[in-house]
Amino acid sequence: MMETPLPCLLLLAAVCLPSGLGLYTVNAVYGDTIVMPCSQGIPTDLMFGKWKYEPENSSPVFIAFRSETKKRVQYDDIAEYKGRLSLSENYTLSIKNARISDERRFVCMLVTEDNVYEEPTVVKVFKQPSQPEIIHPANFLETEKLKMLGECIARDSYPDGNITWYKNGNILQPVEGAVVMSLQKVVDQSTGLFTTTSSLQFMPTKKDANAQFACSVTYYGPSGQEKIPSEPVVFDVHYPTEKVTIKVLSQRNTLKEGDNITLKCSGNGNPPPQEFLFYTPGESEGIRSSDTYIMTDVRRNATGEYKCSLIDRSMEDSTAIIVHYLDLSLTPSGEVIKQIGEALPVSCNISSSRNATVFWIKDNTRMQTSPSFSSLQYQDAGNYICETTLQEVEGLKKRKTLTLIVEGKPKIRMTKKTGSNKSKTIVCHVEGFPKPAVQWTTTGSGSIINQTEETNYVNGKFSSKIVISPEENVTLTCIAENQLERTVTSMNVSAISIPENDEPNDGNREKVNDQAKLIVGIVVGLLLAALVAGIIYWIYVKKSKTPSKHVNKDLGNIEENKKLEENNHKPEV
DSSP states (O other): OOOOHHHHHSSSEEEEEEOOOOOOOOEEEEEEEEEEESSOOTTTEEEEEEEEEEOSSOEEEEEEEEETTEEEEEEOOOOOTTTTTEEETTEEEEEEEGGGGGGGGGEEEEHHHOOOOEEEEEEEBBOOOOOOOOEEEEEEEEEEEEEEHHHHHEEEEOOEEEEEEEETEEEOOOOOTEEEEEEEEOOOTTTTOOOEEEEEEEOOOOTTOOOOOEEEEEEETEEEEEEOOOEEEEOOOOOOOEEEEEEEEEESEEETTOOOOOOOOOEESSOOOOEEEEOOTTOOOEESSSSSEEEEEEOOOGOEEEEEOOOOOOOOOEEEEEEEEEEEESSSOOOOOOOOOOOBBOOEEEEEESSEEEEETTEEEEEESSOOBOOOOOGGGGGEEEEEEEETTTTOOOEEEEEEEEEEEEEEEEEEEEESSSSEEEEEEEEEESSOOOEEEETTTEEEOOEEEEOOOBBEEEEOOOEOSSSOOOOOOEEEEOOOEEEEEEEEEOOOOOOOOOEETTEEEOOOHHHHHHHHHHHHHHHHHHHHHHHHHHHHHHHTTSSSHHHHHHHHHHHHHHHHHHHHHHHHH
């Protein structure tokens, strides 16, 4: 076997391979330049060299000539090689823009005066196909039906290639009635290139939903067998509904009166059913609707079992719905007006679908116990709220309000206090509702006193105060009046500045005043003085009848009695 000449080892566009004794193979890529060295050593007495190709069943055709003596190159007028040939000094023949028709046997001829040397070379041309693609894909596949999935096509290859189908990366093998493949190869007469097409008929199962289908083309290139894959394609697989499901669409786990309920029915087929029959509690006839059925502002009577089925009623599903409710009745409620001391029974009754929590609020403060009124007082007045909630049901809360008004006629209690600076403080303690208006007057002149001080009105009670320093004895009158009654109370105030404690004055009863006390004191003092004077006079008369030796002694007694009388008179004054 001959060794491969050095020029072959330097080629980039073709591959030279020895093919038996004196025969070499050049592998060329379609569109590139074919380089064929004349591996025969150049004789020293070489006259010229020629290249020819040998068509099948025809005479050789010369295409290039080079004269060693004249140093010139001549190319034969062959149409398919016109402008494509180049013959170097070492008789290497180059053919530009390799074609499929260039795949033939070429011969290098070297002629001397004594001999002719021939070196044959076989040219092989390869063309890589385009990336295969799946064309005419099915819109969808159906279970239990053999259907054309699509065609895998690989264009412009040489030599022809083979196509393989894959599902989820695994090779698909033909299965009678389920996987059917057919291969077709077409040659372009102008280029000699092959287009290979493989069609696939496929019967899917439900598991083939979302499966990836792909194909690849296997071909031979200058370096051996190679493969090019296509992009995967996913097909929609249709299959019938095997199960129906109904569910309640809600953002909360529980439903209450006034909510809207949306029922959704679905089937596990593909495509899913678009219409269903919905059955409400106690109804045998279904309501035809889309996959949703909406009920608005539901009441407690909507509690029950709901169903949905396919239109043909072949299968159905059901779900139970509970509509929670909460009722509250407050007796009495609203604004209630009662008189002080009266009784008022209050009741807050609850009716609910679950155990409810009840609590009372008075004037924004939560109460520890429920209100109970056996004898109403002013402090019982206020805004009462009975509130109840269902802890298990979000947003289910009820409340009712009782506005209690406790009315009473004005009542007055007057007190006075004498200060050390000769001033007197008179206080009129008033209770009643609505709040009584208080007015002060003086008896005799009947003038109104405006300089008063009032305390805050709390729980139906307050007080009005005046401070005076009278020059003479006066009678003060406190008048309290509201829509129910007018109440009047008076108090006598003396001008004497003797420190006194508080003295109550209730109602309209007459009290012993300062002036009466003064008169009584004077009268009692005068009576005591008269009595002492009478006793002294009686002793004096009796003594005057005794002997004279007792005169000095009697006079002394008289002086003592006078002093005693004076001493007894001073504290009385």
